[in-house]
Amino acid sequence: xxxxxxxxxxxxxxxxxxxxxGLLCPLPVIRTQDKIRTLNVxxxxxxxxxxxxxxxxxPAWCRVHGHRLLTTxxxxxxxxxxxxxxx
Amino acid sequence: MEIQDKNADVPKRAAALISxxxxxxxxxxxxxxxxxxxxxxxxxxGFCVEGHTHAIRKKDRSRExxxxxxxxxxxxxxxxHIVDVIDEYKDIVLNxxxxxxxxLNPCLDCKIFMVNxxxxxxxxxxxxxxxxxxxxxxxxxxSQRADTMPVIARESGAGDRLLRPLCAxxxxxxxxxxxxxxxxxxxxxxxxxxxxxQMALAKSLGFTxxxxxxxxxxxxxxxxYAGKLADLWDARGERDYDFDDxxxxxxxxxxxxxxxxxxxxxxxxxxxxFLSGYRRRFVHLxxxxxxxxxxxxxxxxxxxxxxxxxxxxxxYSQGRGAEKVSVSVHHPSGVTEELRVEPLPPTELEPAWxxxx
Ligand code: SF4
Numbered sequence: 045x046x047x048x049x050x051x052x053x054x055x056x057x058x059x060x061x062x063x064x065x066g067l068l069c070p071l072p073v074i075r076t077q078d079k080i081r082t083l084n085v086x087x088x089x090x091x092x093x094x095x096x097x098x099x100x101x102x103p104a105w106c107r108v109h110g111h112r113l114l115t116t117x118x119x120x121x122x123x124x125x126x127x128x129x130x131x
Numbered sequence: 132m133e134i135q136d137k138n139a140d141v142p143k144r145a146a147a148l149i150s151x152x153x154x155x156x157x158x159x160x161x162x163x164x165x166x167x168x169x170x171x172x173x174x175x176x177g178f179c180v181e182g183h184t185h186a187i188r189k190k191d192r193s194r195e196x197x198x199x200x201x202x203x204x205x206x207x208x209x210x211x212h213i214v215d216v217i218d219e220y221k222d223i224v225l226n227x228x229x230x231x232x233x234x235l236n237p238c239l240d241c242k243i244f245m246v247n248x249x250x251x252x253x254x255x256x257x258x259x260x261x262x263x264x265x266x267x268x269x270x271x272x273x274s275q276r277a278d279t280m281p282v283i284a285r286e287s288g289a290g291d292r293l294l295r296p297l298c299a300x301x302x303x304x305x306x307x308x309x310x311x312x313x314x315x316x317x318x319x320x321x322x323x324x325x326x327x328x329q330m331a332l333a334k335s336l337g338f339t340x341x342x343x344x345x346x347x348x349x350x351x352x353x354x355x356y357a358g359k360l361a362d363l364w365d366a367r368g369e370r371d372y373d374f375d376d377x378x379x380x381x382x383x384x385x386x387x388x389x390x391x392x393x394x395x396x397x398x399x400x401x402x403x404x405f406l407s408g409y410r411r412r413f414v415h416l417x418x419x420x421x422x423x424x425x426x427x428x429x430x431x432x433x434x435x436x437x438x439x440x441x442x443x444x445x446x447y448s449q450g451r452g453a454e455k456v457s458v459s460v461h462h463p464s465g466v467t468e469e470l471r472v473e474p475l476p477p478t479e480l481e482p483a484w485x486x487x488x
Contacts, residue, residue: 066408068378069198070175070179070198070213071175071215073198073201073213074175074213074214074215077212077213078215097198100197100198101197101198101201104197104198104201104202104205105201105211105213107205108201108204108205108209108210108211109210
Protein backbone atom coordinates (compact mmCIF):
# COMPACT_ATOMS: atom_id res chain seq x y z
CA UNK A 45 0.00 0.00 0.00
CA UNK A 46 1.54 3.30 -1.07
CA UNK A 47 1.19 5.87 1.67
CA UNK A 48 0.61 9.43 0.53
CA UNK A 49 0.40 11.07 3.94
CA UNK A 50 1.17 9.41 7.27
CA UNK A 51 0.51 10.85 10.68
CA UNK A 52 -0.52 7.63 12.40
CA UNK A 53 -1.42 7.37 16.04
CA UNK A 54 -3.29 4.85 18.14
CA UNK A 55 -6.93 5.85 18.41
CA UNK A 56 -8.32 5.97 21.92
CA UNK A 57 -11.95 5.86 20.80
CA UNK A 58 -13.98 3.46 18.71
CA UNK A 59 -13.58 2.91 15.02
CA UNK A 60 -16.33 3.28 12.44
CA UNK A 61 -16.19 2.57 8.72
CA UNK A 62 -17.76 4.22 5.72
CA UNK A 63 -17.78 2.72 2.25
CA UNK A 64 -18.16 5.54 -0.29
CA UNK A 65 -16.86 3.58 -3.27
CA GLY A 66 -18.62 4.37 -6.53
CA LEU A 67 -19.96 7.69 -5.25
CA LEU A 68 -18.93 10.82 -7.09
CA CYS A 69 -17.90 14.01 -5.33
CA PRO A 70 -19.28 15.67 -3.35
CA LEU A 71 -21.24 12.63 -2.11
CA PRO A 72 -18.29 10.94 -0.35
CA VAL A 73 -17.64 14.08 1.67
CA ILE A 74 -21.35 14.47 2.46
CA ARG A 75 -21.52 10.86 3.69
CA THR A 76 -18.34 11.43 5.74
CA GLN A 77 -19.82 14.57 7.30
CA ASP A 78 -23.12 12.84 8.09
CA LYS A 79 -21.36 9.81 9.58
CA ILE A 80 -19.08 11.92 11.76
CA ARG A 81 -22.13 13.67 13.17
CA THR A 82 -23.11 10.32 14.71
CA LEU A 83 -19.68 9.64 16.28
CA ASN A 84 -18.07 10.74 19.52
CA VAL A 85 -15.01 12.89 20.03
CA UNK A 86 -11.94 10.66 19.89
CA UNK A 87 -13.56 8.09 17.58
CA UNK A 88 -11.84 7.28 14.31
CA UNK A 89 -13.70 7.03 11.02
CA UNK A 90 -12.19 4.98 8.22
CA UNK A 91 -13.43 6.01 4.79
CA UNK A 92 -12.87 4.26 1.49
CA UNK A 93 -13.79 5.99 -1.77
CA UNK A 94 -12.97 5.78 -5.46
CA UNK A 95 -13.53 9.27 -6.90
CA UNK A 96 -10.09 10.94 -7.02
CA UNK A 97 -11.79 14.21 -6.05
CA UNK A 98 -11.82 12.90 -2.46
CA UNK A 99 -8.07 13.45 -2.30
CA UNK A 100 -8.89 17.11 -2.22
CA UNK A 101 -12.35 17.22 -0.66
CA UNK A 102 -11.88 15.04 2.42
CA PRO A 103 -8.70 16.78 3.64
CA ALA A 104 -10.32 20.19 2.94
CA TRP A 105 -13.46 19.19 4.82
CA CYS A 106 -11.37 17.98 7.78
CA ARG A 107 -9.47 21.26 7.87
CA VAL A 108 -12.67 23.30 7.72
CA HIS A 109 -14.23 21.34 10.60
CA GLY A 110 -11.05 20.89 12.60
CA HIS A 111 -11.12 17.07 12.50
CA ARG A 112 -7.78 15.35 12.32
CA LEU A 113 -6.85 13.44 9.19
CA LEU A 114 -4.57 10.70 10.45
CA THR A 115 -3.76 8.91 7.20
CA THR A 116 -4.48 9.02 3.51
CA UNK A 117 -3.61 5.94 1.46
CA UNK A 118 -4.10 4.84 -2.10
CA UNK A 119 -4.46 1.20 -3.05
CA UNK A 120 -5.58 -0.27 -6.38
CA UNK A 121 -7.90 2.50 -7.43
CA UNK A 122 -9.34 3.21 -3.98
CA UNK A 123 -8.49 5.92 -1.48
CA UNK A 124 -8.47 5.22 2.25
CA UNK A 125 -8.70 7.83 4.96
CA UNK A 126 -8.60 7.69 8.74
CA UNK A 127 -10.18 10.67 10.42
CA UNK A 128 -10.13 11.36 14.15
CA UNK A 129 -13.17 13.19 15.43
CA UNK A 130 -12.29 16.30 17.41
CA UNK A 131 -14.60 18.56 19.44
CA MET B 132 -11.06 44.17 25.41
CA GLU B 133 -13.64 46.92 25.56
CA ILE B 134 -17.22 45.86 25.12
CA GLN B 135 -18.64 48.04 22.37
CA ASP B 136 -22.35 47.36 22.61
CA LYS B 137 -24.84 45.18 24.35
CA ASN B 138 -24.55 42.47 21.68
CA ALA B 139 -20.80 42.25 21.61
CA ASP B 140 -20.54 39.59 24.27
CA VAL B 141 -23.13 37.36 22.57
CA PRO B 142 -22.12 37.11 18.92
CA LYS B 143 -25.08 36.69 16.63
CA ARG B 144 -25.09 33.67 14.38
CA ALA B 145 -25.75 33.64 10.68
CA ALA B 146 -26.13 30.85 8.13
CA ALA B 147 -24.56 31.81 4.81
CA LEU B 148 -25.59 30.10 1.58
CA ILE B 149 -22.26 29.28 -0.04
CA SER B 150 -22.37 28.31 -3.71
CA UNK B 151 -18.62 28.37 -4.25
CA UNK B 152 -18.86 31.50 -6.41
CA UNK B 153 -17.63 34.99 -5.67
CA UNK B 154 -20.85 36.70 -4.55
CA UNK B 155 -21.72 34.34 -1.74
CA UNK B 156 -18.11 34.42 -0.58
CA UNK B 157 -18.15 38.22 -0.39
CA UNK B 158 -21.52 38.29 1.35
CA UNK B 159 -20.30 35.91 4.05
CA UNK B 160 -17.03 37.79 4.45
CA UNK B 161 -18.75 41.16 4.93
CA UNK B 162 -20.84 39.76 7.77
CA UNK B 163 -18.00 37.76 9.26
CA UNK B 164 -15.93 40.94 9.43
CA UNK B 165 -18.67 42.52 11.51
CA UNK B 166 -18.05 40.01 14.27
CA UNK B 167 -20.99 37.74 13.46
CA UNK B 168 -20.50 34.00 13.90
CA UNK B 169 -21.06 32.68 10.35
CA UNK B 170 -21.47 29.06 9.23
CA UNK B 171 -21.79 28.10 5.57
CA UNK B 172 -24.37 25.83 3.97
CA UNK B 173 -24.06 24.34 0.51
CA UNK B 174 -26.75 22.24 -1.13
CA UNK B 175 -26.07 19.31 -3.41
CA UNK B 176 -29.05 18.99 -5.75
CA GLY B 177 -27.56 16.45 -8.16
CA PHE B 178 -27.46 19.11 -10.88
CA CYS B 179 -24.50 20.99 -9.45
CA VAL B 180 -21.69 21.56 -11.90
CA GLU B 181 -19.24 20.97 -9.08
CA GLY B 182 -17.44 17.71 -8.77
CA HIS B 183 -18.31 14.77 -10.88
CA THR B 184 -17.43 15.85 -14.38
CA HIS B 185 -13.87 16.09 -13.12
CA ALA B 186 -13.99 12.51 -12.07
CA ILE B 187 -15.52 11.34 -15.32
CA ARG B 188 -13.97 13.19 -18.23
CA LYS B 189 -10.28 13.25 -18.87
CA LYS B 190 -10.54 16.57 -20.64
CA ASP B 191 -11.83 18.13 -17.41
CA ARG B 192 -9.19 16.53 -15.24
CA SER B 193 -6.57 19.14 -15.92
CA ARG B 194 -8.84 21.65 -14.21
CA GLU B 195 -8.68 22.27 -10.51
CA UNK B 196 -10.46 19.43 -8.72
CA UNK B 197 -11.28 21.39 -5.64
CA UNK B 198 -14.79 21.72 -4.33
CA UNK B 199 -15.27 25.48 -4.58
CA UNK B 200 -17.69 25.73 -1.67
CA UNK B 201 -15.21 23.98 0.63
CA UNK B 202 -12.45 26.16 -0.71
CA UNK B 203 -14.46 29.30 0.06
CA UNK B 204 -15.16 28.06 3.58
CA UNK B 205 -11.49 27.47 4.11
CA UNK B 206 -10.59 30.93 2.86
CA UNK B 207 -13.13 32.47 5.21
CA UNK B 208 -12.27 30.19 8.13
CA UNK B 209 -15.89 29.10 8.58
CA UNK B 210 -17.52 25.70 8.85
CA UNK B 211 -19.37 24.42 5.81
CA HIS B 212 -22.24 21.97 5.84
CA ILE B 213 -22.82 20.27 2.51
CA VAL B 214 -26.34 18.97 2.41
CA ASP B 215 -27.69 16.24 0.14
CA VAL B 216 -31.07 17.51 -1.08
CA ILE B 217 -31.28 15.30 -4.17
CA ASP B 218 -34.68 13.80 -3.27
CA GLU B 219 -36.36 16.90 -1.91
CA TYR B 220 -35.12 19.00 -4.80
CA LYS B 221 -37.01 16.88 -7.30
CA ASP B 222 -40.26 18.63 -6.52
CA ILE B 223 -38.59 21.99 -7.22
CA VAL B 224 -37.40 20.85 -10.65
CA LEU B 225 -40.63 19.08 -11.58
CA ASN B 226 -43.18 21.54 -10.20
CA UNK B 227 -41.69 25.02 -9.86
CA UNK B 228 -44.45 27.33 -8.68
CA UNK B 229 -42.67 30.30 -10.26
CA UNK B 230 -41.68 28.53 -13.48
CA UNK B 231 -38.38 28.15 -15.22
CA UNK B 232 -35.69 30.55 -16.37
CA UNK B 233 -34.20 30.39 -19.87
CA UNK B 234 -33.80 26.60 -19.64
CA LEU B 235 -35.05 24.15 -17.03
CA ASN B 236 -33.61 26.20 -14.17
CA PRO B 237 -36.26 26.90 -11.52
CA CYS B 238 -34.08 29.61 -9.95
CA LEU B 239 -36.71 31.43 -7.95
CA ASP B 240 -38.17 28.30 -6.39
CA CYS B 241 -34.65 27.01 -5.89
CA LYS B 242 -33.63 30.09 -3.91
CA ILE B 243 -36.78 29.92 -1.80
CA PHE B 244 -36.09 26.24 -1.13
CA MET B 245 -32.47 26.83 -0.16
CA VAL B 246 -33.14 29.75 2.16
CA ASN B 247 -35.93 27.76 3.76
CA UNK B 248 -33.71 24.72 4.12
CA UNK B 249 -30.97 26.81 5.71
CA UNK B 250 -33.60 27.93 8.22
CA UNK B 251 -34.25 24.36 9.30
CA UNK B 252 -31.70 23.97 11.98
CA UNK B 253 -31.01 20.30 11.44
CA UNK B 254 -28.58 21.17 8.64
CA UNK B 255 -26.45 23.25 11.00
CA UNK B 256 -24.74 22.39 14.23
CA UNK B 257 -26.48 25.17 16.14
CA UNK B 258 -29.33 27.62 15.90
CA UNK B 259 -28.78 30.96 14.24
CA UNK B 260 -30.28 34.39 14.03
CA UNK B 261 -30.37 35.17 10.32
CA UNK B 262 -29.55 33.95 6.80
CA UNK B 263 -27.14 35.57 4.33
CA UNK B 264 -27.12 35.18 0.55
CA UNK B 265 -24.91 36.67 -2.15
CA UNK B 266 -27.89 37.85 -4.20
CA UNK B 267 -27.62 41.13 -6.10
CA UNK B 268 -30.67 42.89 -7.50
CA UNK B 269 -30.68 42.70 -11.30
CA UNK B 270 -27.86 40.17 -11.45
CA UNK B 271 -30.00 37.39 -12.87
CA UNK B 272 -33.06 38.12 -14.96
CA UNK B 273 -35.27 35.43 -13.45
CA SER B 274 -34.47 35.17 -9.80
CA GLN B 275 -32.52 38.23 -8.72
CA ARG B 276 -34.84 41.14 -9.42
CA ALA B 277 -36.19 43.88 -7.20
CA ASP B 278 -39.63 42.24 -7.23
CA THR B 279 -38.35 38.71 -6.50
CA MET B 280 -36.30 39.68 -3.43
CA PRO B 281 -39.35 40.05 -1.15
CA VAL B 282 -40.90 36.91 -2.66
CA ILE B 283 -37.88 34.84 -1.60
CA ALA B 284 -37.88 36.40 1.86
CA ARG B 285 -41.60 35.78 2.32
CA GLU B 286 -42.00 32.33 0.79
CA SER B 287 -38.86 30.91 2.40
CA GLY B 288 -40.23 31.85 5.79
CA ALA B 289 -37.11 33.89 6.55
CA GLY B 290 -38.91 37.23 6.30
CA ASP B 291 -36.68 40.04 7.46
CA ARG B 292 -34.10 37.61 8.81
CA LEU B 293 -32.83 37.29 5.25
CA LEU B 294 -29.94 39.67 4.63
CA ARG B 295 -28.27 40.29 1.26
CA PRO B 296 -25.14 42.20 2.22
CA LEU B 297 -24.17 42.99 -1.40
CA CYS B 298 -27.38 44.84 -2.23
CA ALA B 299 -28.80 45.60 1.23
CA UNK B 300 -28.67 49.36 0.66
CA UNK B 301 -31.22 48.97 -2.14
CA UNK B 302 -33.63 47.16 0.15
CA UNK B 303 -35.44 48.09 3.36
CA UNK B 304 -33.42 47.44 6.53
CA UNK B 305 -33.73 43.86 7.75
CA UNK B 306 -33.95 42.69 11.35
CA UNK B 307 -30.15 42.23 11.77
CA UNK B 308 -29.66 45.83 10.62
CA UNK B 309 -32.46 47.29 12.72
CA UNK B 310 -31.29 45.44 15.82
CA UNK B 311 -27.71 46.58 15.27
CA UNK B 312 -26.37 43.03 14.89
CA UNK B 313 -24.78 44.30 11.70
CA UNK B 314 -23.87 47.84 10.71
CA UNK B 315 -25.91 48.85 7.65
CA UNK B 316 -23.25 51.48 6.93
CA UNK B 317 -20.85 48.66 6.09
CA UNK B 318 -23.18 46.91 3.63
CA UNK B 319 -23.35 47.51 -0.12
CA UNK B 320 -25.76 48.73 -2.76
CA UNK B 321 -24.68 46.72 -5.79
CA UNK B 322 -27.18 46.20 -8.58
CA UNK B 323 -27.31 45.02 -12.16
CA UNK B 324 -25.22 42.62 -14.16
CA UNK B 325 -21.95 44.52 -13.93
CA UNK B 326 -19.47 42.35 -12.02
CA UNK B 327 -16.86 45.07 -11.58
CA UNK B 328 -18.00 46.20 -8.10
CA GLN B 329 -17.78 42.62 -6.81
CA MET B 330 -14.37 42.20 -8.36
CA ALA B 331 -13.14 45.45 -6.85
CA LEU B 332 -14.50 44.43 -3.46
CA ALA B 333 -12.82 41.02 -3.79
CA LYS B 334 -9.56 42.75 -4.50
CA SER B 335 -9.89 45.08 -1.54
CA LEU B 336 -10.58 42.10 0.71
CA GLY B 337 -7.50 40.33 -0.62
CA PHE B 338 -9.27 37.62 -2.68
CA THR B 339 -7.49 37.06 -5.97
CA UNK B 340 -8.47 33.48 -6.76
CA UNK B 341 -12.16 32.65 -6.95
CA UNK B 342 -14.60 30.73 -9.12
CA UNK B 343 -16.71 32.64 -11.59
CA UNK B 344 -19.37 30.23 -12.79
CA UNK B 345 -20.75 31.34 -16.14
CA UNK B 346 -24.53 31.43 -16.40
CA UNK B 347 -25.36 29.70 -13.17
CA UNK B 348 -24.39 27.21 -10.56
CA UNK B 349 -26.08 24.17 -12.04
CA UNK B 350 -26.59 22.09 -15.17
CA UNK B 351 -30.24 23.15 -15.40
CA UNK B 352 -29.10 26.44 -16.90
CA UNK B 353 -27.24 24.59 -19.65
CA UNK B 354 -29.41 24.41 -22.80
CA UNK B 355 -27.92 21.09 -23.92
CA TYR B 356 -28.43 19.49 -20.55
CA ALA B 357 -31.96 20.88 -20.29
CA GLY B 358 -32.64 19.52 -23.79
CA LYS B 359 -31.61 16.04 -22.66
CA LEU B 360 -33.76 16.22 -19.56
CA ALA B 361 -36.78 17.37 -21.57
CA ASP B 362 -36.16 14.54 -24.05
CA LEU B 363 -36.08 12.02 -21.19
CA TRP B 364 -39.45 13.23 -19.96
CA ASP B 365 -40.93 13.14 -23.47
CA ALA B 366 -39.63 9.65 -24.15
CA ARG B 367 -40.95 8.25 -20.88
CA GLY B 368 -44.26 10.09 -21.12
CA GLU B 369 -43.86 11.46 -17.58
CA ARG B 370 -41.93 14.19 -15.89
CA ASP B 371 -39.83 12.26 -13.42
CA TYR B 372 -36.21 11.30 -12.83
CA ASP B 373 -33.97 9.50 -10.40
CA PHE B 374 -30.41 10.27 -9.44
CA ASP B 375 -28.92 7.86 -11.97
CA ASP B 376 -30.93 9.46 -14.78
CA UNK B 377 -29.58 12.92 -14.09
CA UNK B 378 -26.03 11.64 -13.70
CA UNK B 379 -26.21 9.79 -17.01
CA UNK B 380 -27.40 12.96 -18.74
CA UNK B 381 -24.02 14.49 -17.89
CA UNK B 382 -22.09 11.79 -19.67
CA UNK B 383 -21.61 10.65 -23.28
CA UNK B 384 -23.29 11.34 -26.59
CA UNK B 385 -27.03 10.83 -26.37
CA UNK B 386 -28.49 9.62 -29.65
CA UNK B 387 -32.17 8.84 -30.07
CA UNK B 388 -32.93 7.12 -33.37
CA UNK B 389 -36.53 6.38 -32.28
CA UNK B 390 -38.81 7.49 -29.44
CA UNK B 391 -38.60 4.15 -27.62
CA UNK B 392 -34.83 4.01 -27.13
CA UNK B 393 -31.69 6.10 -27.06
CA UNK B 394 -28.01 5.30 -27.05
CA UNK B 395 -25.52 6.72 -24.58
CA UNK B 396 -22.13 6.47 -26.25
CA UNK B 397 -18.98 7.04 -24.18
CA UNK B 398 -16.77 9.75 -25.69
CA UNK B 399 -13.56 8.70 -24.03
CA UNK B 400 -12.06 6.29 -21.56
CA UNK B 401 -13.23 8.13 -18.45
CA UNK B 402 -16.83 8.15 -19.69
CA UNK B 403 -16.61 4.49 -20.72
CA UNK B 404 -15.47 3.64 -17.19
CA PHE B 405 -18.29 5.65 -15.69
CA LEU B 406 -20.89 4.06 -17.99
CA SER B 407 -19.44 0.67 -17.22
CA GLY B 408 -20.75 1.02 -13.67
CA TYR B 409 -24.29 1.03 -15.11
CA ARG B 410 -23.86 -1.63 -17.80
CA ARG B 411 -25.60 -4.50 -16.06
CA ARG B 412 -28.85 -2.58 -15.91
CA PHE B 413 -28.95 -1.78 -19.63
CA VAL B 414 -28.61 -3.53 -22.95
CA HIS B 415 -25.06 -2.50 -23.76
CA LEU B 416 -22.70 -2.78 -26.68
CA UNK B 417 -18.94 -3.15 -27.04
CA UNK B 418 -17.01 -3.11 -30.25
CA UNK B 419 -14.92 -6.28 -30.37
CA UNK B 420 -12.85 -6.14 -33.55
CA UNK B 421 -11.77 -2.55 -32.96
CA UNK B 422 -11.25 -0.30 -29.97
CA UNK B 423 -14.44 1.61 -29.38
CA UNK B 424 -16.87 3.14 -26.93
CA UNK B 425 -19.13 1.49 -24.42
CA UNK B 426 -22.71 2.15 -25.47
CA UNK B 427 -25.73 1.81 -23.21
CA UNK B 428 -29.25 1.57 -24.61
CA UNK B 429 -31.83 3.35 -22.49
CA UNK B 430 -35.45 2.44 -23.16
CA UNK B 431 -36.97 -0.63 -24.75
CA UNK B 432 -35.11 -1.46 -27.95
CA UNK B 433 -36.65 -4.11 -30.18
CA UNK B 434 -34.47 -6.83 -31.68
CA UNK B 435 -34.44 -4.99 -35.02
CA UNK B 436 -33.13 -1.81 -33.36
CA UNK B 437 -29.98 -3.52 -32.19
CA UNK B 438 -28.54 -3.61 -35.69
CA UNK B 439 -28.77 0.16 -36.06
CA UNK B 440 -27.45 0.60 -32.52
CA UNK B 441 -24.47 -1.61 -33.36
CA UNK B 442 -23.82 0.36 -36.55
CA UNK B 443 -23.84 3.61 -34.57
CA UNK B 444 -21.49 2.16 -31.94
CA UNK B 445 -19.19 1.01 -34.79
CA UNK B 446 -19.30 4.50 -36.27
CA TYR B 447 -17.74 5.88 -33.07
CA SER B 448 -15.07 3.14 -32.90
CA GLN B 449 -11.60 2.98 -34.39
CA GLY B 450 -13.17 0.82 -37.09
CA ARG B 451 -15.32 3.63 -38.45
CA GLY B 452 -13.49 3.37 -41.80
CA ALA B 453 -13.53 -0.45 -41.88
CA GLU B 454 -15.88 -2.50 -43.98
CA LYS B 455 -17.21 -4.44 -41.02
CA VAL B 456 -16.94 -4.12 -37.26
CA SER B 457 -17.83 -6.83 -34.74
CA VAL B 458 -20.03 -5.58 -31.96
CA SER B 459 -21.14 -7.62 -28.98
CA VAL B 460 -24.56 -6.93 -27.56
CA HIS B 461 -25.08 -7.80 -23.91
CA HIS B 462 -28.56 -8.16 -22.49
CA PRO B 463 -29.31 -7.66 -18.79
CA SER B 464 -30.42 -11.32 -18.72
CA GLY B 465 -26.77 -12.30 -19.31
CA VAL B 466 -27.35 -13.32 -22.94
CA THR B 467 -24.69 -11.98 -25.33
CA GLU B 468 -24.80 -11.93 -29.11
CA GLU B 469 -22.25 -10.77 -31.63
CA LEU B 470 -23.12 -8.76 -34.74
CA ARG B 471 -20.88 -7.97 -37.71
CA VAL B 472 -21.99 -4.63 -39.01
CA GLU B 473 -21.10 -1.91 -41.42
CA PRO B 474 -20.34 1.32 -39.48
CA LEU B 475 -23.09 3.87 -40.07
CA PRO B 476 -21.85 6.55 -42.47
CA PRO B 477 -22.01 10.03 -40.87
CA THR B 478 -24.50 11.12 -43.55
CA GLU B 479 -26.98 8.52 -42.30
CA LEU B 480 -26.76 9.67 -38.70
CA GLU B 481 -29.65 12.12 -38.59
CA PRO B 482 -28.69 15.40 -36.85
CA ALA B 483 -32.07 15.32 -35.09
CA TRP B 484 -31.06 12.11 -33.32
CA UNK B 485 -28.48 14.01 -31.29
CA UNK B 486 -30.34 14.75 -28.07
CA UNK B 487 -29.69 18.22 -26.63
CA UNK B 488 -28.17 19.49 -29.88
S1 SF4 C 1 -28.72 28.10 -11.37
FE1 SF4 C 1 -29.51 26.15 -10.54
S2 SF4 C 1 -28.74 26.06 -8.40
FE2 SF4 C 1 -28.51 28.20 -9.12
S3 SF4 C 1 -30.41 29.22 -8.40
FE3 SF4 C 1 -30.77 28.52 -10.52
S4 SF4 C 1 -31.71 26.49 -10.30
FE4 SF4 C 1 -30.75 26.99 -8.33
